[in-house]
Amino acid sequence: MRDIYRFAIPIILPLLFVGCTSKKWYKGNTHVHTILCGHADTSPEAVTAWYHERGYNFLCLSEHNQFIDPATVKMPADLRDDFILIPSEEVTGGDQAHSTALNIDGVVDPRLVQPSGASKTQVIQAHVHGAEQQHGHSILNHPNFHYRNSAEDIRPVEGLHMFELYNGHPAVNNFGDHEHDSVEEMWDDLLTDGMLIYGVSSDDAHKFQEIGLEHSNPGRGWVMVQADLLTPDSISEAMYRGNFYATSGVMLSEASVEDRQISVTVDEAGTERELSSPFVMGHTIADGKNGYTIQFIGPEGRVLEAVNGTKATFSVSSDYDYVRAKITYTRKAGQEFENFYAWMQPVFTDGRVHFVIQE
Ligand SMILES: [Zn+2]
Ligand SMILES: [Zn+2]
Known part of the structure; x- marks a missing residue:
């Protein structure tokens, strides 16, 4: 009998590994408002229905300093079994800092929203503690x-x-101005300085009744999360570990990292579908060239390699503490051009992930 096992194990093991890669991609928005905050125009039910109708898999009703318990929200009558609400809140510390407390058990302690006399760093730190107290992430x-x-x-x-x-x-001001860095430049500063921080894309929509680029409409920024299950815990933990990409319209059919090799393939049909929506918002640039560019970016925001096309790979060597992929789609818009992006999360070679997040 033992001999049978000896031969069977080499066959079974690869099958088990194949079985382990059952993660799926889920589309979601982590930041949206409802009529409950007093300056948005649509009920939690109707906001939920908007995202449900458009094929999203998860949504965070992130109200200013209010916890909307998903159990109290009437779900669409034709609810798909691949759509969930993740209990959340936008912890709103006045003009010092706002944060989404993701996958929380209840409202974040109001004393941690804007502690008096605290610096901005201390306010953000208090938000992180507040989310942790409610078993969530910031x-x-x-x-x-x-x-x-x-x-x-x-x-x-x-x-x-x-x-x-x-x-x-x-x-x-995602893209900064003549005096201020873009958020992406800020990201590279933080990453270069050794911080373990991942980039999210969200709507922060308030207006569902009037549509226009001057309004804070939905459907402009979302994340694609790779997770084992579609549950609040599974999605939230996957994001906390960086298993997602952020997008303003570009969709990927492959966004993988294996043995420090980053592989990217654009989902052209998926991107075309997203960019035909009246809600997406391009980043206007004066000059450009129609098509896709894939850039691999390292410390200090240096572009290490750029490929014009829809597929690329990059092997990350230890020469760089991190490398991340950014995918840009450019199209003509009137006299100018507009860009849409997907941002993969950085691959780190300096051990910061293991140091900071215990498995
Ligand atoms: Zn805010
Ligand atoms: Zn907001």
């Missing part, structure tokens, strides 16, 4: 809204591993 939101959170404010915060790299609200 995403620092829109750091460039009024340019209120700089890399210097963010870097010392402990336990913060996600921030909004892209936010669909027209007032948040």
Whole structure:
């Protein structure tokens, strides 16, 4: 009998490994408002229905300093079995910092929202603790809204591993201005300085009744999360470990990292479908060239390699503490051009992941 096992094991083991790679991609938005905050225009039920109708898999109803218990939200009558709400809140510390408390058990302790006399770093730190107390994770939101959170404010915060790299609200200055860095430049500063921080893309939508680029509409920024299961815990933990990419319209059919090799393939049909939506918001640039570019970016935001096309791979050597892939789609828009992006999470070679997040 033993001989049978000896021959069977080499056959069974590879099958087990194949069976382990059962992760799926889930589309979701981590940041949206409802009529409950007093300055948005649609009920939690109707906001939920908007995302459900458009094929999203998860949504966070992230109200300002209010916890919307998903159990109290009437779900669509034709509810798909691949759609969930993740209990969340936008912890809103006035003009100092806002953050999404993701997958929480209840409202974050109000004393941690904006502790008096605290610096911006201390406020963000308090938000992280507040989310942790409710068994959730923090995403620092829109750091460039009024340019209120700089890399210097963010870097010392402990336990913060996600921030909004892209936010669909027209007032948040994702791309900076002549005086201020873009959020992506800030990201490279933080990564270069050794921080373990992943980039999220979200809507922060308030307006569902009037559509236009001047309104904070939905459907502009989302994440694609690779997880074992579609449950609040599984999605939240996958994001906390960086198993997702952020997008403002570009979809990927392959976004993988194996043995430090990053492989990217654009899902052209999926991207075309997304960009035919009236809700997406391009990043206007004066000059460009139609098509896809895949860039591999390392410390200090240096472009290590750029490929014009829809498929690329890059082997990350220990010469770089991190490398990340950015995929840009450019199309003509009137006299100008507009860009849409997908941002993969960095691959680290300096051990910071194991140091910070225990398996
Ligand atoms: Zn906010
Ligand atoms: Zn918000």
